[in-house]
Amino acid sequence: MATIFVREMPVDERPSTRLKHLGAGFLSNAELLSLLIKDTSTTSGYEVAQELLREANGLAGLRDINLESFPGIGKGKSLELLALLELAKRLGQQNRNIxxxxxxxxxxxxxxxxxxxxxxxxxxxxxxxxxxxxxxxxxxxxxxxxxxxxxxxxxxxxxxxxxxxxxxxxxxxxxxxxxxxxxxxxxxxxxxxxxxxxxxxxxxxxxxxxxxxxxxxxxxxxx
Structure with a gap:
């Protein structure tokens, strides 16, 4: 199966365009992750995001994955994702400040x-x-x-x-x-x-x- 690069998608179907015009709530988890992972010359950010979610069995499992060694992620991107996951966790704590x-x-x-x-x-x-x-x-x-x-x-x-x-x-x-x-x-x-x-x-x-x-x-x- 051919790799589907985000940069090759029709402009109105790209996650960045959908985010801009529809809002984050209308994007799938894979689309949101693809905005962080991004395409490289050989990998599709969207496909890496889909595979990562499958391997982790959803967003909750991302903390259990060795992100740095996951194909298409690497050290720099893994640190960004870990930081984002921690921020999301802290935001959840603030929103439930009972x-x-x-x-x-x-x-x-x-x-x-x-x-x-x-x-x-x-x-x-x-x-x-x-x-x-x-x-x-x-x-x-x-x-x-x-x-x-x-x-x-x-x-x-x-x-x-x-x-x-x-x-x-x-x-x-x-x-x-x-x-x-x-x-x-x-x-x-x-x-x-x-x-x-x-x-x-x-x-x-x-x-x-x-x-x-x-x-x-x-x-x-x-x-």
């Missing part, structure tokens, strides 16, 4: 912007005051979730230091499936028990999986 938690959806929305694109499990906590205003977000551990990794002293130390009245446990499932595992249930039960002893309530344990989440409180795992 100050108070009123329901599991608030906690999940606050956490998802920070965790949904991570390719390793992150166990974090949201610290709250007596009126459920957010005091801070703390990362406790990165890696597989089990009782040996997530120790109560590491979880409750930030809460004690910052005078939190309660906490919400949060972690992500990189697989995209937020269904609680046996380890998730065990860790939740252990933290709730310790929280009662320390008089720091564990209000919920939110598991983020892609665009969905599970609230352990809603599942009945936290009474």
């Amino acid at each position: 100050k108070i938690i009123t329901c599991p959806e608030d906690a999940a929305d606050y956490a998802a912007s920070r965790l949904k694109y991570e390719n390793r499990e992150h166990f974090c906590i949201i610290l709250l005051n007596v009126k459920n205003h957010i005091l801070s977000w703390e990362t406790i551990s990165i890696g597989s979730l089990d009782a040996s990794v997530v120790h109560p002293r590491e979880v409750f130390r930030p809460a004690i230091i910052k005078g939190a009245a309660s906490i919400i446990l949060v972690h992500n499932h990189p697989s995209g499936d937020p269904t609680p595992s046996k380890e998730d249930l065990e860790v939740t039960a252990r933290m709730v028990q310790v929280g009662k002893i320390m008089n720091i309530s564990v209000l919920d344990h939110i598991i983020i999986g892609g665009d969905s989440f599970v609230s352990m409180k809603e599942k009945g795992a936290i009474k």
Whole structure:
């Protein structure tokens, strides 16, 4: 199949023209990426963008790809793409700058912007005051979730230091499936028990999986 260079497309079909006249919302992910990757003398920016999205299984997977070694990208362009991905992540965090938690959806929305694109499990906590205003977000551990990794002293130390009245446990499932595992249930039960002893309530344990989440409180795992 012949290579389709962007520069050889009809002018009104080129991503740059469509962006100018229609707006970014009307362009596909491949078209938007092609504006960054661009044609070279031997490769089509649009075709490289399509292949990159296929390999990454969508935009969310771009952070997991070795961009520098991907055909048609190279070192310079990979750095630009990584910078863009990080900016997009930070923008998402700002757009979800929730100050108070009123329901599991608030906690999940606050956490998802920070965790949904991570390719390793992150166990974090949201610290709250007596009126459920957010005091801070703390990362406790990165890696597989089990009782040996997530120790109560590491979880409750930030809460004690910052005078939190309660906490919400949060972690992500990189697989995209937020269904609680046996380890998730065990860790939740252990933290709730310790929280009662320390008089720091564990209000919920939110598991983020892609665009969905599970609230352990809603599942009945936290009474």
